[in-house]
Amino acid sequence: MVKNFVLKGDVLFCSEDRKVHTVPDSFVVCADGKCEGVFTELPEKYKGFPLEDHSGKLIIPGMTDLHVHAPQYTYRGLGMDMELLDWLNENAFPEEAHYEDKEYADKAYSIFTEDLKKSFTTRACIFATLHREATEILMDKLEETGLVTYVGKVNMDRNGSPALSEKDAETAAADTRQWLQYIKGRYQRTMPILTPRFIPSCSDELMKELGVIAEEQGLRVQSHLSENPSEIAWVKELVPASKNYGDAYALFNTLGDEEHPAVMAHCVYTDGEELELLKKHHTYIAHCPDSNLNIASGIAPVRKFLDEGVNIGLGSDVAGGASLSLVQAMVHSIQVSKMYWRHVDQDVKPLQFGDAFYMATLGGGSYFGKTGSFLPGYEFDALVIDDSGLRSMRKLTIQERAERMIYLSGECSIKSKYVSGQKII
Amino acid sequence: MVKNFVLKGDVLFCSEDRKVHTVPDSFVVCADGKCEGVFTELPEKYKGFPLEDHSGKLIIPGMTDLHVHAPQYTYRGLGMDMELLDWLNENAFPEEAHYEDKEYADKAYSIFTEDLKKSFTTRACIFATLHREATEILMDKLEETGLVTYVGKVNMDRNGSPALSEKDAETAAADTRQWLQYIKGRYQRTMPILTPRFIPSCSDELMKELGVIAEEQGLRVQSHLSENPSEIAWVKELVPASKNYGDAYALFNTLGDEEHPAVMAHCVYTDGEELELLKKHHTYIAHCPDSNLNIASGIAPVRKFLDEGVNIGLGSDVAGGASLSLVQAMVHSIQVSKMYWRHVDQDVKPLQFGDAFYMATLGGGSYFGKTGSFLPGYEFDALVIDDSGLRSMRKLTIQERAERMIYLSGECSIKSKYVSGQKII
Secondary structure: OOOOEEEEEEEEEEOOOOOEEEEEEEEEEEEOOEEEEEEOOOOHHHOOOOEEEEEEEEEEEOEEEEEEEHHHHHHOOOOOOOOHHHHHHHHHHHHHHHHHOHHHHHHHHHHHHHHHHHOOEEEEEEEOOOOHHHHHHHHHHHHHHOOEEEEEOEEOOOOOEOOEOOOOHHHHHHHHHHHHHHHOOOOOOEEEOEEEOOHHHOOHHHHHHHHHHHHHHOOOEEEEEOOOHHHHHHHHHHOOOOOOHHHHHHHOOOOEOOOOEOEEEEOOOOOHHHHHHHHHOOOEEEEOHHHHHHOOOOOOOHHHHHHHOOEEEEOOOEOOEOOOOHHHHHHHHHHHHHHHHHHOOOOOOOOOHHHHHHHHHHHHHHHHOOOOOOOOOOEOOEEEEEOOOOOOOOOOOHHHHHHHHHHOHHHOEEEEEEEOOEEOO | OOOOEEEEEEEEEEOOOOOEEEEEEEEEEEEOOEEEEEEOOOOHHHOOOOEEEEEEEEEEEOEEEEEEEHHHHHHOOOOOOOOHHHHHHHHHHHHHHHHHOHHHHHHHHHHHHHHHHHOOEEEEEEEOOOOHHHHHHHHHHHHHHOOEEEEEOEEOOOOOEOOEOOOOHHHHHHHHHHHHHHHOOOOOOEEEOEEEOOHHHOOHHHHHHHHHHHHHHOOOEEEEEOOOHHHHHHHHHHOOOOOOHHHHHHHOOOOEOOOOEOEEEEOOOOOHHHHHHHHHHOOEEEEOHHHHHHOOOOOOOHHHHHHOOOEEEEOOOEOOEOOOOHHHHHHHHHHHHHHHHHHOOOOOOOOOHHHHHHHHHHHHHHHHOOOOOOOOOOEOOEEEEEOOOOOOOOOOOHHHHHHHHHHOHHHOEEEEEEEOOEEOO
């Protein structure tokens, strides 16, 4: 099916230099799933394309969630009174253990995928659980949504719970290979990604095996990095040869490279040598401010990351984060950056709307190639947003409407959603 | 009209010791607008009362917004890239100047009051603008909503803008007296409150006059206190005799007493002598975390205030805060307290759900007398909340459902709302 069409509305997007562009009452053209650009007058050659008129509505690129735990979706908004390591033992591990049961997984993942489809997210990097079959169920369901995703069967062979642990490195690696074999060629838009939970959950042997599989099969890796001070201290004990937490991943060849970059969630305490290491490996930082607030991890110095040119996007980190909403993540990223400036370091200026919009769209989107913008040649991922419920006395610019929409997204609605030119809402 | 009825549902409320009580599948009884208590079996004497069956829904006390600017509602979610003093000059003052125009005020205040009526708020302390007639329009509209409110015509005779300033202290005081005279006996549930904008906006002469009017007419005062470091430094210059910002109010007899307590918004930097002063005067602190985030003011040490037994509730502070939602304010209060603990002072423990729920209901509600609880004798202010849209795999307790509801309020809805036993939704 050739996906050729035109959307008309009030358009807002970022370019690669992180500049925000607004084009009122204009035409965004999709040809064969790719964006042809944004036009104030529709060029002759597109006049035969079907036109969807969304005049008065906002049209923005789809958003990328660089970090979300599918099995934790069922307890979002709960259990927020503890820090990371306790939170994992009390909330995450007991819940994830249920995914041994395929029926449970089927029901729970239906809820997650239905809600993700309705969200601002068009692409995502997703943690499943350690269970191979449940992960396949999740991938089947995601494929059906039309979203484009990386999905990881989680690896964890130490420091889990009796109900949630792989037996040993060998079994874990074998199970991972079996999973990769089973899904080979099965999906068009659902890709595997190697997913060591985090260093404390994976023995050296398992990490080595994952490094080997990544290399063999040309796979990417996703994990967690420098989220919480106690976690960081623990990693130093567990991998004494590592210069820093990031280096613990690098030692096992799991930080990737430009062609296969890893995505590392949080990086709240990443600085100095660790930051240099991430730059060297072209690693993507998934900034998850809602989670960092809720489990009291701290505030990541995102302005520094942006200034240093590190790859960075946003993550909902459900269920450390309560909501799948990436526009809420945008708001949180701006808000916490103001507290970082006020209470931690006044040399690190707060983020503004454009910084957050960049991270939610092109910043994270670039993990999937050319996505997250309406520049010519980008994948046609788009959201049509109705903000007419927000009454105002003023005539607002498009950027003002977009800013208002992120702060008051509960009063706006997504009217249509496209992924690579396919309409999924 | 005698307001006698019974609500059935899953009930959650705080007592004066800040404890959270949950009573599943129970009966809350309203007799003549007051709460008779919560019962697991309906006592014989109430069996003749009409029963509204909200089984499966949450029933919680109405919430009090201790600080909100009605005229700023029209630009909520906008202009978040500056600090307080610039923000006032760029956003607040130009907008408020429009309320000279009664037609504008009528239209804008219709939007505000309609939305406030639909919110979690049952009672509120509201800033209008300096315009007497527009303030009367706002009060007329609020009276119609059924909400109970304190409303203040703002006083400001210095450091405003050419378009937004009272001429001098004498004119300001006369205008205020005229407003108070005009509204006398006009409303049942809409009360005047003296409203010096903040010390930088009010000359010593005007503050003195307001102290006199408060004393003469037995009125309360609302204002802003210790929100931002630059503001605090400015107040020290403006009122050199004051020992601290709070003392600048006390010097002009505007901090009130136990019978007529003042409400002071923010208190981000309130400590030591200033805190003692507020305790002495029984002042209410309106904690406004969303605003403190958005205009980068900082994090108020709320745990300390609670431990010290200071009167405290929550404020939306629209439009420093983007939303009228007090459940969002609850979430923000918990989140920022975690960042205070993490980045400012690890001796000050984070707030938990119960602390925030207390502040939103009984904490702020007590400013209006016995409101914000379902203990016997309290005003019957109640919200019925449908959280059935939040699908889960678990059987949740009422408190878990309430916690989830505040984090995911956009996916819940208010089915009914009562103020002093009057159903307004």
